[in-house]
Amino acid sequence: MTTLYRTITEDDTSQFCHRVTEALSRGWSLYGQPVMAFDAARGVMRMGQAVTKEIHGEYHPEMKLGAQ
Template sequence: MAKLYRLLTEEDTSAFCHKVSDALARGWDLYGAPSYAFDAANNVMRCAQAVTKEVKDDYSADMKLGQH
């Protein structure tokens, strides 16, 4: 059994909310508070949210986290 961790990031648009909502619908749990920062290279605000999930598989570095 393994606990997986992902950091979801996206520009501050509804796409970020959909990305987090999709992860929650797939059984991921919010981990900590969201972050919000200015991306000077692209002149946009960015959001980030960490999520975790317990899975039956053993952890492997080649796992496709988005498929769990």
């Protein structure tokens, strides 16, 4: 088994929630707490959430983690 790790980032909109929900529906699990930070250059709040997923097989750097 191999553990995959990725971080989902997005402006603080419903799109962020949809992206995290989609990852959860594909078997990813939340890893830690979500984070929020103000992007002063753009004047918006940004969100981030780390997720992990166990897969059979080996990790390869060319894997498209969002497609897993």
